Amino acid sequence: MEVRARAPGKIILAGEHAVVHGSAAVAAAIDLYTTSSLRLLPAGEDGGAGAVELDLRDSGLTFSWPCSRVRAALGEVGGKAGAPTPCSPDELAAVAKLLEGQEIPEAKIWLSAGLSAFLFLYTSILGCRPGKAVVTSDLPIGAGLGSSAAFCVSMSGALLTAAGAVGVAGGSGDEEWELFGKDDLELVNQWAFQGEKIIHGKPSGIDNSVSTFGSMIKFKKGELTNLKSRNPVKMLITDTRVGRNTKALLAGVSERASRHPDAMASVFNAVNSISEELSSVVELAAEDEIAITTREDKLAELMEMNQGLLQCMGVSHSSIETVLRTTLKYSLVSKLTGAGGGGCVLTLTPTLSAHTVLEKVATELESHGFRCFKVEVGGRGLQVCRA
Ligand SMILES: Nc1ncnc2c1ncn2[C@@H]1O[C@H](COP(=O)(O)OP(=O)(O)O)[C@@H](O)[C@H]1O
Ligand SMILES: C[C@@](O)(CCOP(=O)(O)O)CC(=O)O
Ligand SMILES: [Mg+2]
Known part of the structure; x- marks a missing residue:
């Protein structure tokens, strides 16, 4: 089975940066999306453990980590889908080691933050199971429209669906796409926030919240009000x-x-x-x-x-x-x-x-x-x- 999840970028009408320091901010979802598709794979054909793969379609780059290497670096991870936890310094160091062997072009070195967030989210939610994720995006990356949050939200949505930790609640009015219920969105949002922390350092949580819940929101100290x-x-x-x-x-x-x-x-x-x-x-x-x-x-x-x-x-x-x-x-x-x-x-x-x-x-x-x-x-x- 393939799962596809798409999450929107955002604009901030007022309050960026100040929101990180406790002020209110106003943000709205926009109709540009990042889409993460995920397929769980059987164990390797050669009897090996298979691999975790990531295909970043827009940049034409693919990455692959043999599950045995992931397990050696991170130990027995996973099984935490229902209880989001931050990436510890030790986990971050292990994830950084997993990036060492990958060929990231110098001009795209900024991708390493996204790759780290991916590895953390994937292994925390699915463990070392083999699988392949494909990511595409309408958003300019690193331009203020929340591509980092849309990446973390769509990826968390796809991973949690594949793990069976969230389920579809109903139609969106668009034949192709369906919606999650409120509690499931909350869980996705909490995981996406952990991913956003790897990319932003100290995010306020506004970007992942508006990407998860959509609409126009006021956000202050983690509290969200729908406008x-x-x-x-x-x-x-x-x-x-x-x-x-x-x-x-x-x-x-x-x-x-x-x-x-x-x-x-x-x-x-x-x-x-x-x-x-x-x-x-x-x-x-x-x-x-x-x-x-x-x-x-x-x-x-x-x-x-x-x-x-x-x-x-x-x-x-x-x-x-x-x-x-x-x-x-x-x-x-x-x-x-x-x-x-x-x-x-x-x-x-x-x-x-x-x-x-x-x-x-x-x-x-x-x-x-x-x-x-x-x-x-x-x-x-x-x-x-x-x-
Ligand atoms: N589609 C994507 N694939 C891989 N990494 C991504 C993607 N979108 C965003 N990222 C990660 O997020 C970073 C950009 O986030 P950021 O600097 O917060 O800018 P913004 O969120 O405004 O686009 C990129 O450098 C990359 O690490
Ligand atoms: C500056 C800030 O308020 C928004 C950052 O948005 P973006 O990553 O530049 O799209 C940071 C935050 O709230 O986490
Ligand atoms: Mg960002």
Whole structure:
């Protein structure tokens, strides 16, 4: 049997980084997915124990670990599917050893964090059983749209389904994909968080939560509130194509916070107020043009304020500033999304803005070498399909 699980990426409308330090943040799922397919394999044909295989389709790379080697490195692991536990320093060291023999091209060395998360999740949930996972993704990787969380959520969903630890609860309205029940989603989310910790260092948990549960959420100190956005929030996304690494950016903000604890506490507090206000504005129902414009003006102003505070944290970048300046020429407000330092920028596209303006701004942004695309905001979280 093959299990396929897909999990969405996300945008953060307000509160990135500050959320790691206890502030509220607002995030929404987007309609770009990472899909993990998993097939358990019989033991090796030669009477051997078989292998754990990972095929990263988009990068054209495949990895294979003989089960005997996995067992020698990690001992008798597995059987923990129902009780997520963090990756201990010893386990992380053993996983790092398993990566040593693999040929990871220098230009893609950033994949090693994802490979470590995969090995940890696979062996914790399924033990040393042979199997093959194939991963594909619509998301740009390392660009602020939560590819790391979508990878961990889709992989945890597929592994837990194969282990029989979670089961499908019903249809999603889409013939191909089915949904999990709330408790099962909770279990997937907890495992995905353990994987995200390997990739991010100290994640807040917002990315894996929104990827698992979908929709638009307010998230504060691990508590999730579903936001009912009665009017659509429309965003243009610009990928600056400047690569960056969430773990390093998180560490940079934490170092700044330890150098300037009082000032940074005020910054995080201001972000908290922005996220709280933004989450109530999102829920406002706007029925006429004046109400729609008022709501969008408030959202824009809050995003602009949040961007200023992200600059204070030291996570903006000259490419992000170019996007801000370019969109401002067309009276459109933007802010970075995710960890910053490059990656993606959100531009609020007001309901009443002319189509021609949006085309012009996208053309100008693309003339800088950036890539623009539109996404649907606030859709489904994790979905599964068994073939
Ligand atoms: N499809 C994937 N295959 C393998 N690793 C992945 C995949 N998607 C994400 N990752 C891992 O997550 C890392 C990117 O995560 P991160 O720096 O948090 O950026 P973001 O989550 O914004 O895309 C990659 O360097 C890689 O280790
Ligand atoms: C910066 C942060 O708030 C979001 C990181 O998102 P991304 O990995 O850049 O997509 C970190 C976190 O909340 O774990
Ligand atoms: Mg990430």
